[in-house]
Every structure is written in C-alpha cells, then in structure tokens.
Amino acid sequence: MQGKVRLNPFDVSLLGPFASLIDSFHESNANPPEQLLQRIWAHQRILRRELRCDDGRSVRILHPGFWNRGPGPDFLRAVVQFEMEPPTAGDVEIDVVDSGWRGHHHHLNPDFDHVVLRVVWESGAHCHLPPPILALKPVLDAPLNELALWLESPLVSALDLRGRCCDPLESLEKARVLELILEAALERLRRKAFRFHSRARVCGWEQALWEGVFAALGYSHNPWPMLSLAEQLPELLADLAEGEGRRLHLQSRLLGVAGFLERYSSRDSDDTPSSSRKGGFPGARSIGLGSNGEVRADAARVFWDFWWRDRDLFSSRILPQQVWRLASTRPANRPERRLALVSHWLLRSNFVRALEEWIIAPHPHPEQGLFDQLQPEPDPFWHNHWTLDCAVGQKSTAPLLGKARVSDLAMNIFLPWFWARAGVGGNSEIRNTVTRRYLSWPANQDNRVLKLARQRLFGDRPNTVPVTAATxxxxxxxxxxxxxxxxxxxxxxxxxxxxxxFQHGHAKG
Ligand code: SF4
Structure with missing residues (x-):
C-alpha cells in the first residue's frame, strides 16, 4: 500500500479526472495539471495570510477573480493588495511553471495586459519582472492529494460567487424576482429599439436592420468589422452579375472588402482566369463547381475569379486583417461563413416583406416559422467549408444557419427593430405582438456570462427564475x-x- 492514497474524505464514487493523477503526485513529484491549480486558486485552498510574491512583497487576495473559460487570462477581475498599497483590480494567470508566461507568448498578447499576478506551481529563477509571481506549492492549506480529492467533490464544485444582491433577491418572492428580471429584459428591448430608431432616422429602416444583422453575426468578437461591411451595402450591392453567378459575386465582394481574399492576390496576380479576361463573369463550370454542384479542390479560387475585377473599385475600402479577431472563433462561427449566409438574405428582394408577414401572422411556434423562413438556398461551397481554405470532413456538412443563431437574431435584432418601427408608426397591435413574442421566446443557448450571472445573483438557487430567452x-x-x-x-x-x-414598493402597493 506504500504510495497509495489513504486520505479519502469522500465516497470513492465521487472521484473524477484527477483521481488517476493522485498516485503520480505522490510517487513521482510530477507537477500537478494546470486545471487542478486553477481549482485550488478558485477555491483559495491556500494559506491566505502567508502569501508572498517572488519580488518579496506580501499579497492579500481580496477576490480571486472570475474563472475565464474563454481565451485570455484564467481569472478575470481579481482584486489583490500588495503590502500596504491600495487594492489593485486585474487578471490572474495560472501556469504550472513560470516559463509558461513567455513560452505561451502571453507577454506579447494584449489580452494579458491587465494581469496583476501570475500564479505558478513552483517558482523557478527569480527574474522580478512584472507581473509578480506567486508560487502555490509552499502555501497549500492541505496536502495536494487531499486537495485533489476535495476538489473533485460535487459539494464544492459550485464556487461561492454570491454577489451582494443575492440576499435581497432571496428575500423576494419568486414571482417578484421574475417580474424584476423581466422588467430588465423589457428595458433591454426598449434600448435596442431606441438604437434602431436613432439609426433609422439617419439611414432608413432597412439599412438599420442590415447593420444590426451584420453586427449580430459578428458575435462578441467581430461586430465592428461586420458593421463596417454593412455600412457599405449600397455600393456592395450595385451592379452585381446576373444569373447563377450573382450570389458568388456578392460573396466575393463581401469577402474581398473584408480582406479575406487578399492572400490570393499575390498568388494569383499573374494568374487571372482566362474566362474572365475575355470579359463577363465566370460561369458555374469555371468557378469550381462541378455539374452536380459538388465542390472541386480549388473552389476557393472562385471568389478571387470574381473579386479581381472589382478589387480596384473597392481597394480603399478593404479592411486590414488586424480588425478581425479570428483565433478564438469556432469554425462554424467564422465571419466568412456569416458573410456567405447574409448574402443569401441580401439577394432576396422580399426579405423584409417576408419578415413583416412573419410578425403579423399568428404562429403557434414563431421561432420555427422564422427558422424556416431564414433558411438559405443550397450553397455547395459553404456547406463543405469552414473557411476559404478549410474543408469540412468528408462525411459531414456544415449548415450555414442553426436554430440558436435564429433565436439570437430574433431577440437582439428582429423583435427590437419591429418594436421600434411599430412605435414610430403608432401600431400598438404589432408592438403588443412583438412584446408577447419577446417574453415567450424559448431559451437561447446558455453561455458563461449567464452562468456566472446566475451564480452571482442566485447562489445555490440557480432555478429561481424559469430560463427563457427573456429572462x-x-x-x-x-x-x-x-x-x-x-x-x-x-x-x-x-x-x-x-x-x-422593488420589494418595498411592492409591500407598500
Ligand atoms: S452580483 Fe452584480 S448586480 Fe449583484 S451586487 Fe454584485 S455587482 Fe451588483
């Protein structure tokens, strides 16, 4: 039994991914995995009154920060205090070894500019360059194997992130909490509608709608370059090819002005397609699509075959690649694909009219009606590509539109836009329909902002309010x-x- 873990304060069935590593900590002095260090930090299983950085300064952890599951530092918005200095807010990065900071190029990455503390397992050579380093190994509040077991327990899996609003919310009746959250949701609807109204006064309702759609399709990382493209739609839509190449022509313009075709310009400057030199735009056979619509290996070139003719016209509008944040974007959400999707909608002469019919017509499941209506036509290239150069695996396809995206557009763009327009037109019936749909729309995908918000507002009562898109x-x-x-x-x-x-007002009322 030598070397085996005997400390087991929890049922063995509770053991999770660290369990298999416990012996190796014990027997080989191997470094613990970074995820375990993150959990130790999140739960502050350290001797908090004895912390000292590698530069010799004492440090108090007033808040460990919020665990960041996305790109960037591991914990965001921590609050720490060095010596007797005023508390400092910033991020915390966890690395197993201190060479990880440079090894992962964090020192060059602007996402890490606000790191105030680096936490490592064991500090190596002391370089005393900021940010200061705190080593965990000497300050654990229990042996590592015991901590690994404790951190596996579901009893501690929920971090105590309760905010100060948690207690007052707990003392409100559930129905009143729901009322309060829905009031915040309606405030959000009004503010988005107000923005549409303001923008429509400048550029018209339809252009305001497209700008909202483009920005929403940029997700959190790329709304600005997407908006910038939307602002150029009148020029981008002018003088498009007719017939079967029309959509490819528009896609090539969107991709070209977005800057995504620039890498083809050096490759192909002396290789302009012969069909295009003779005048006219390329047909389906010369643009990489086979007779059955299958995609040939060189299909990405189709966009360049259109774009080389337009490039001079749009050269001053081409976005530099630095404006796009692509590194942490999932393949399905790449802006190239979103531009392809929106090209289908832009080419429908009745796109807005069809939306109007959708909002007017009674529908038992408006979300399904909208999903059906927004479906793009078959698009062989984008059903088989994540990006211009990256094909989807042979046995699968990548639909351009999913239900989550439709819900996101409905709640953030279409319904606020209709609400604003109906308000200006004095159409209370449509406004009421919009409000009803907004309040009854099914829940959208969960995300880490919402998860954290639930933990902070409701603590260990995450189901205080029903999960709908409005809540x-x-x-x-x-x-x-x-x-x-x-x-x-x-x-x-x-x-x-x-x-x-709110509680007081209700009690009085
Ligand atoms: S969790 Fe957010 S809303 Fe609640 S008290 Fe803290 S900062 Fe305020």
Missing amino acids: QQGMLQIVADFCQLSNSLCENCQFPRVVRQ
Missing part, C-alpha cells in the same frame, strides 16, 4: 448595468438597493 436578456441587462460597472466585490453596486426598493 436571459434580463440577466444580461443586469450584468451590463450593474456587474460590469462594479467589481468582483460588488463595490458601490446599486442593484441590491434597487432590489430592496
């Missing part, structure tokens, strides 16, 4: 209006006071 919107509005203006300690946050006033 999700309400939570996002509370995050935007309160959490993002405060810090991880909820300093100066007015939301607890708002909740108490």
